[in-house]
Amino acid sequence: MMLRPSWLGDVRAMISVRQSALCSIGMYSPAQMKCWRQAVDETELRTFIDQEDGTSICAVEEGQSIVGYACLRFGTSAHLLGLYAAAAWQRRGVGTALLLAAHAICADRNVSRVHVAASMNAAPFYAGHGYVEGNLIQWRPQGTEEGPEIPTLRMTYSFR
Numbered sequence: 001m002m003l004r005p006s007w008l009g010d011v012r013a014m015i016s017v018r019q020s021a022l023c024s025i026g027m028y029s030p031a032q033m034k035c036w037r038q039a040v041d042e043t044e045l046r047t048f049i050d051q052e053d054g055t056s057i058c059a060v061e062e063g064q065s066i067v068g069y070a071c072l073r074f075g076t077s078a079h080l081l082g083l084y085a086a087a088a089w090q091r092r093g094v095g096t097a098l099l100l101a102a103h104a105i106c107a108d109r110n111v112s113r114v115h116v117a118a119s120m121n122a123a124p125f126y127a128g129h130g131y132v133e134g135n136l137i138q139w140r141p142q143g144t145e146e147g148p149e150i151p152t153l154r155m156t157y158s159f160r
């Protein structure tokens, strides 16, 4: 497996990885998962690729298939807006490799903190990587105002 910046031609494969990753989550209701699945489309993913205030990294296996990706947006802090490993690739180090690469990009940009609205299933993963738990956020993805809220935990990684 190797990591590389995402390309515009990757977005369809990234959406597939995202759908696959979401299928592995068992702790939210079907309505919440439907809402989460619909929250991101190809247009939104494109905004992270080659943009000043955003970046995206893909994890690619030997056959060149994308097996995971991460998206970051930069402001005064960085926001990790997406981190996904395809279901068949979970617990094999893909998420860790992407997270460490995201941290390296943040360090290069002198960003001192990374925030994530961690889904409950992923909170132990982030905690294991030094993220500190903050408050509970009821997330309602844009464009799904009628849908159910999705409880997430604000978690923060500090470089110093």
Ligand SMILES: CC(C)(COP(=O)(O)OP(=O)(O)OC[C@H]1O[C@@H](n2cnc3c(N)ncnc32)[C@H](O)[C@@H]1OP(=O)(O)O)[C@@H](O)C(=O)NCCC(=O)NCCS
Binding pocket: 021, 022, 024, 025, 082, 083, 084, 085, 086, 089, 090, 091, 092, 093, 094, 095, 096, 097, 116, 117, 118, 119, 121, 122, 124, 125, 128
């Ligand atoms: C969260 C996610 C990105 C982690 O990626 P991954 O490639 O499976 O993680 P890694 O293999 O690098 O895991 C490293 C360590 O993190 C911890 N960890 C990972 N997933 C975990 C989980 N679901 N529960 C508890 N601990 C977990 C474990 O300590 C693991 O080490 P181990 O496998 O030796 O026990 C991935 O599970 C995923 O895509 N989940 C669905 C989508 C999602 O929730 N994304 C996050 C949105 S905020």
